[in-house]
Amino acid sequence: MTSRTPSIAPPGYLDAASSEPLHHAAREVLATLLGVHGESPAPNLLDAAVWVDPTRRYGSARRAQILYDQARETVAHHLGCRSDEVSFTSSGTQAVHLGITGGLAGRRRIGDLLAASAVEHSAVLHSADHHRAGGGRTHLVGVDPLGRVELADWATAVAQPGVALACLQSANHEVGTRQPVAEAAEICLGAGVPLLVDAAQSVGRFEPLPTGWSILTASAHKWGGPAGVGVLAVRSGTRWRATGPVDEREAGRVPGFPGVALAMAAAAALEAQVTSADAEDVRLTRLVDRIRGEVASRVPHTEVLGDPIDRLPHIVTFSCLYVDGEAVLDELDRAGFAVSSGSSCTSSALEPSHVLVAMGALSQGNIRVSLPRGVRTADVEQFLDVLPGVVALVRAALGAPGS
Amino acid sequence: MSRIPDASGGQGTPLGDLVVDQRGRRCPLPVIELARRITEVPVGGVVRVIADDPATTTDIPAWCRLCGHDLIEALPPAATEAWMTFRVRRLT
Numbered sequence A: 001m002t003s004r005t006p007s008i009a010p011p012g013y014l015d016a017a018s019s020e021p022l023h024h025a026a027r028e029v030l031a032t033l034l035g036v037h038g039e040s041p042a043p044n045l046l047d048a049a050v051w052v053d054p055t056r057r058y059g060s061a062r063r064a065q066i067l068y069d070q071a072r073e074t075v076a077h078h079l080g081c082r083s084d085e086v087s088f089t090s091s092g093t094q095a096v097h098l099g100i101t102g103g104l105a106g107r108r109r110i111g112d113l114l115a116a117s118a119v120e121h122s123a124v125l126h127s128a129d130h131h132r133a134g135g136g137r138t139h140l141v142g143v144d145p146l147g148r149v150e151l152a153d154w155a156t157a158v159a160q161p162g163v164a165l166a167c168l169q170s171a172n173h174e175v176g177t178r179q180p181v182a183e184a185a186e187i188c189l190g191a192g193v194p195l196l197v198d199a200a201q202s203v204g205r206f207e208p209l210p211t212g213w214s215i216l217t218a219s220a221h222k223w224g225g226p227a228g229v230g231v232l233a234v235r236s237g238t239r240w241r242a243t244g245p246v247d248e249r250e251a252g253r254v255p256g257f258p259g260v261a262l263a264m265a266a267a268a269a270l271e272a273q274v275t276s277a278d279a280e281d282v283r284l285t286r287l288v289d290r291i292r293g294e295v296a297s298r299v300p301h302t303e304v305l306g307d308p309i310d311r312l313p314h315i316v317t318f319s320c321l322y323v324d325g326e327a328v329l330d331e332l333d334r335a336g337f338a339v340s341s342g343s344s345c346t347s348s349a350l351e352p353s354h355v356l357v358a359m360g361a362l363s364q365g366n367i368r369v370s371l372p373r374g375v376r377t378a379d380v381e382q383f384l385d386v387l388p389g390v391v392a393l394v395r396a397a398l399g400a401p402g403s
Numbered sequence B: 001m002s003r004i005p006d007a008s009g010g011q012g013t014p015l016g017d018l019v020v021d022q023r024g025r026r027c028p029l030p031v032i033e034l035a036r037r038i039t040e041v042p043v044g045g046v047v048r049v050i051a052d053d054p055a056t057t058t059d060i061p062a063w064c065r066l067c068g069h070d071l072i073e074a075l076p077p078a079a080t081e082a083w084m085t086f087r088v089r090r091l092t
Helices: A024-034 A059-079 A092-106 A122-133 A151-159 A181-191 A260-298 A325-334 A354-359 A377-398 B029-040 B056-067
Strands: A086-089 A113-117 A137-141 A163-169 A195-198 A215-219 A230-234 A302-305 A315-320 A366-370 B018-022 B046-051 B070-075 B084-089
Touching: A024 A260, A059 A086, A059 A230, A059 A260, A086 A092, A092 A122, A092 A163, A092 A195, A092 A215, A092 A230, A113 A122, A113 A151, A122 A137, A137 A151, A151 A163, A151 A181, A163 A181, A181 A195, A260 A302, A260 A315, A260 A377, A325 A366, A325 A377, A354 B056, B018 B029, B029 B046, B029 B056, B046 B056, B056 B070, B056 B084
Parallel strands: A113 A137, A113 A163, A163 A195, A195 A215, B018 B046
Antiparallel strands: A086 A230, A215 A230, A302 A315, A315 A366, B046 B084, B070 B084
8 A cells, every 4th residue: 555646636736735635545435435445445444334323322323433433533643632622524614613703702701802813814814804793803913024923913912901812823825834833822821812723734744733722723635635524623621612503413513414434534544644744744845945946046036935944845835026827827727737826816816815915925926836745756847847938928928027 | 296196107297206007907017017117217216106906015015125126105095096106216
């Protein structure tokens, strides 16, 4: 099994930060459970009936419950918490929404202020909008030009009276910069404010996960698990209160029938990724180093963004003057490469990415490259060969100076 | 003095700035136009860009930083005007 490609990424797929290709460990679990066994069905799962209600009082239900608990235990072990602190949700976004609304509701008597960095994922910012729409207050903390939250401002923000919850990502999903979560958590502890960490881009990586959180959220499809599984971990002792209807599922945090099969596949992928993450994350880090260097030297008038060293292994973002991001995406797509952009020129967005704005970075011609695990080095090399010509083509079409 | 630009574009204003009116044009066109037109003023001269694309708020300051020009001021939209004004001094 170790000789196989860990996942099946289509050639030219360089958008892992949006979604990591499904890991073969997850694929095998799902195939086995669906009865469409591939070459290596998981023998212990061949007769598992994961469609039954695991809370019922009969053998197959108890068996499904055991498998579901094992998935939860695997995730909890990796997050460094107890399994009864972990709930599965239907997405990372739902985990963030529930984590924030519940965290705020649990401390309503203390105050109505939500503090968060200005570069959080839109799921956090949408929760902040929702909170404001309900009469609550929010305080967004600025970042430095690399995208890292300003700790002095963070300390000021969480020390205000009435802070119910603070939110900080483990690392930025657009530029890769790691956040100083340990220091931020220490500050929160001193202020008596619970901290929610959005760890979506970090779970399943080799690097140690942040500690000191009260609530942590993650998303399985970011680590090569299936879409449809999010993780909401709430430390025991944290004040958390559901704001919507509840039932008996997931400790009363996430209502609805559990997706046992998807959770099992997510856990299998996580375990497999963590086992091989050491060498692969080093390889991805070096490939990103190479992209950072070559983009800066081969594409004129380009700014490579984010922290070059203290960053995620797989994400790099750069902005090219005098081009529109959408045109570059289309040309790269035509050349067989899948990447993403935070430019406002890109469809559906009138405003440029809030992350780039908060950093004061150039937003036009913005391209995010994020390497899936197992990415072929040749794909990265071809991308680097194609990019300068694509940017030059778009510049010429727009009549950019010097083109 | 009114902030409403001279409709003829490149003509002088009371400030002596070269006015580049980019209202209604979207990213990255205002920055491209600024880069082309700045060569029309001498080093030390000032170009005034009027724009209403939100991306210019970050991209004109970033262009100045990347190309070594001086952003003298960036005026946000006023209560009665939906556009922004940037004054850039040519340094090279």
